[in-house]
Amino acid sequence: MEKSDSYITISESGGEAVFKEKGSKFLSFAFHIESEDEADELRKKFKKKYYDATHVVYAFRLGAEGEKFRAADDGEPSGSSGLPVLNTIKSKNITDVIVLVVRYFGGTKLGIPGLIDAYSSAAALALDNAEKQEKLVTETIRIKTSYANMNFVMRIIKDNDLKIIETSGAEFFEITVSVRKNIVQKITDLFNQNGKITL
Numbered sequence: 001m002e003k004s005d006s007y008i009t010i011s012e013s014g015g016e017a018v019f020k021e022k023g024s025k026f027l028s029f030a031f032h033i034e035s036e037d038e039a040d041e042l043r044k045k046f047k048k049k050y051y052d053a054t055h056v057v058y059a060f061r062l063g064a065e066g067e068k069f070r071a072a073d074d075g076e077p078s079g080s081s082g083l084p085v086l087n088t089i090k091s092k093n094i095t096d097v098i099v100l101v102v103r104y105f106g107g108t109k110l111g112i113p114g115l116i117d118a119y120s121s122a123a124a125l126a127l128d129n130a131e132k133q134e135k136l137v138t139e140t141i142r143i144k145t146s147y148a149n150m151n152f153v154m155r156i157i158k159d160n161d162l163k164i165i166e167t168s169g170a171e172f173f174e175i176t177v178s179v180r181k182n183i184v185q186k187i188t189d190l191f192n193q194n195g196k197i198t199l
Contacts, residue, residue, distance in 0.1 A: 005137045005181040009096040019122040023106020026110025028126035053107040059086035060098035080115040088123040137181040143198040
């Protein structure tokens with residue numbers, strides 16, 4: 001099966017929600033992130049901001065295929081909170097996102113099934129309240145040729161709706177373009193039709 005060259009994430013504005021269960025209050029927050037460092041910064045910020053909370057659980061997922069991920073229970077029974085949050089992110093097929101769920105204990109224990117349900121529900125609400133965005137998986141191609149071939153190159157760029165990242169050159173015309181992963185081979189073949197272009 002061919003891998004998709006796009007993925008779903010959430011917008012910078014993120015999403016938040018409140019979920020209540022048997023007196024416990026769960027504040028959930030979803031943020032767009034680009035790195036593990038960003039996830040760690042948010043986790044530390046939330047631990048500090050909600051220092052009086054019973055638990056600050058989180059899970060994140062990164063990469064076009066969601067290949068990087070982490071979840072933490074923050075003192076809740078193992079597998080009862082961080083993993084359900086992560087599984088909620090996965091079930092909605094979203095990546096480049098962190099979801100933090102802040103719990104204020106209400107006096108009644110929920111048990112493992114109850115915790116799983118509460119954390120999943122809180123995470124789902126925050127993600128549902130966030131605006132979704134489709135992002136493209138791209139690769140860059142650098143093209144070097146003489147100015148005589150400039151029209152040929154620009155026509156391929158225009159016909160295939162490629163994004164120009166950088167242009168330069170004095171003696172030669174050099175241009176870097178961003179290409180959707182699924183059409184990289186097609187674009188390479190088009191440029192290679194003209195033997196005077198180097199990639």
